[in-house]
Structure formats: structure tokens, C-alpha cells
Amino acid sequence: MEMAVTALTWVLLMAGAFFLLTGALGMVRLPDVFTRMHAAGMTDTMGAGLILAGLLVHTLAGGGDLAAVPVRLLLILGFLWFTSPIATHATAKAALSGGVRPFTLAGEGSGAREPAPGEAFSAGQSGEREGGATS
Amino acid sequence: MFAVTAAALLVAMVLAMCRALLGPTAYDRVLALNNIGTKTVVLIAVLGFLNGRPDFLDLAIAYALINFIGTIAVLKYIEYGDLGAPSRPGGEAD
């Protein structure tokens, strides 16, 4: 029993770490902000979820103060799963309205920022101009 | 095993920090920072278990709240250049 619980905790924590690292790798590898959002979503959902589930299993098996710790873990988990899609959606919407063209295989957009209509724009700064300064 | 998980979290945070430094757009940076925040929440929880002090979880809850609000505030500032602006251009303030 003891062995099984330890093994299950290990499996959950390592699976969580795997998704976490894969998501972080995706953050570096993927070509534009929209595709990176999917990688960020991986860390937010499964990475955090599996690690917190591992901690939950560890606590439930270890006895001790049963009320305090599992409730807090579930609260963190629920909060992350509720807010992460909202933050992701807000980023996607802001990026679209900020003029970032999504990367596609056809090569229409490069993930770089394009000038908004009527906005002064110098070629050397493409992508480095932080939006919002002019509005 | 908590130490291994914490190490993985730190490596993932360094990778996300690379993205935050590289950009290229402001939205990449916001996304990376939000992601680092999520990992920080989990890291605080794991460190609490590593040190045998589960009361760290309260800090994790507070950090999760602040991280979400902070991301939304930064996005709003980028989009409108003003935190007090109405949510839609020309719309009513909410």
C-alpha cells in the first residue's frame, strides 16, 4: 500500500514535470504567439494539474491534517483551470486587435506585428514596437 | 521527489524566461510572464511540501489571484494605453 502510494505520487509528479517541460520547450520552439499559446495551455492544464494531483495523493495517503491541505490544493487547481483560459483568450484577442498576423503554412503572417492603420511605422523596429504607446 | 519536481519547474521557468526576453512582440512577453506566474504558483506549493510546511499553500493561492489580475491589467494597458479606459473603444465604461 505504502509502495503503491509512493509510486503513484512519483508517476503523477513526473508526468506533470514532463508536460511542463514539453510546454516550456514549445514556448521556445513554436513560431508565433498564437501557437505558443497552445504550449502555454499545456503547462497551465496538465503540467500544473498533474503535479497538484501528485501532491494531493501524497497528502491524502500521509494522513495528518486532512481538511486544510487538500482543500487548498483543490482551490489552487480549480482557480488555475478557471483563469488560465480567460488569460489566454485575453492575450489572443489583444494580439489580434494589436495587429499580430497569425503564422500560417502559406506564409501570409510571420507572427510579427504589423502597423495599425494610420500609425507611423519604421521598418527597423518591426515587432519590437510595444503596442499601446500611441493609443 | 519534490526536489526533482522543483528542479523541473525551475528549468521550465528558465525556458519561459528566454521567451519573455526574446519577444518579439509584447504579447509573447505577456504570455511568457503569465506562464512563469502559473509555474511559480506550483513551485510555491511544491516547496511547501519539500520543506514540510504546507502552509505555503496559502501563499500559492494569493499568488494565483495576483498573477491573473496582473496579466489582465498588463493586457489592458497594452491594448488601451490606460488602465481607466472603457473596455471597448467608444463604449461605456464598465
Place this chain on the structure above:
Amino acid sequence: MNRALWLWGILFALWLLLSGHFETLFIVFGLVTCTVAVWVSVRMGVVDRESMPVHLLGRAVAYVPWLVWEVFKSNVRVARIILSPRMRLDPSIVHFRASQATDLGRFIYANSITLTPGTVTTGVTGDDMEVHAIVQSEIDGSEENDMNRRVAVLEGKDPK
């Protein structure tokens, strides 16, 4: 009124569980605080079907495990794309029609889409969902329609 009682119960349960103190003084503090919070919320008019969707609670018990399993499957799919040496991406923006009747249902559907990696809702106009997909060909089929149907059932539509 019913929803206000639900809110009060949830707040007070949280107070007890998070404080961990069960002395009379702390319980009285909790009672007073929760009552004031609920009273202010009711006066502000923010306790309604959208902010306290307790009528969905029973059906959510069936929906959430399915969603978690769905999130797990698409996590594995996106992980395989990222880890393959040549990332076979085909990102594009596609449109879905949402068949939910209320804004709350559409909100749940849009959040479920965003929660599953590989698809991010970028905009909702009426019943039109604008979704960014990391691999276009993998999502246009049955899966999103399945989610659409399940959210509609969660919202109260009769399952066919």
C-alpha cells in the same frame, strides 16, 4: 434568494476550512463577514444565474470528468507535435457555430475550447466562435461538435 443562500454557504465553508480555527469568536467573525459580503453582493445585484450557476451543479458532475479526459488527450497530441523533430504545424483560424441558448453556455463552451490545448478561442460574436487551431485538420471533425453538444446538454438541453 436561493442563490444568495448558496453563496453564503460556500463562503462560510471556505472560511471554516481555510482558517482551521473553530473557537466561538472566529466562528462569529465568519458569520458576520459572510453575511455582510452576501448582503453587499445582493444589493449590487451581482448574484444571478451567471455569477452563481448552481443550477448547473448536478450536470457539471458528468461534464467535468469528460472535459478533463479530453484535455488530457489533446495535451498528449500537442506534446507529440512539439517533441517531433519537424513540427508538423498547420495553424489557422477556423469558425464554429455554437448551439447553446444562453451567454453562460457559450462562455462555458468557449472556455472549454481554450482549456484544451491545440485550440484557443480568439473571439465570440453571437453564436459564431472564432478559434485558432494549431493543426487545422485535426479539429474540424466530430470532436468540437461533441463538446458543443455536451455543453448544450450541460446547459439544460435534452440529450438526443
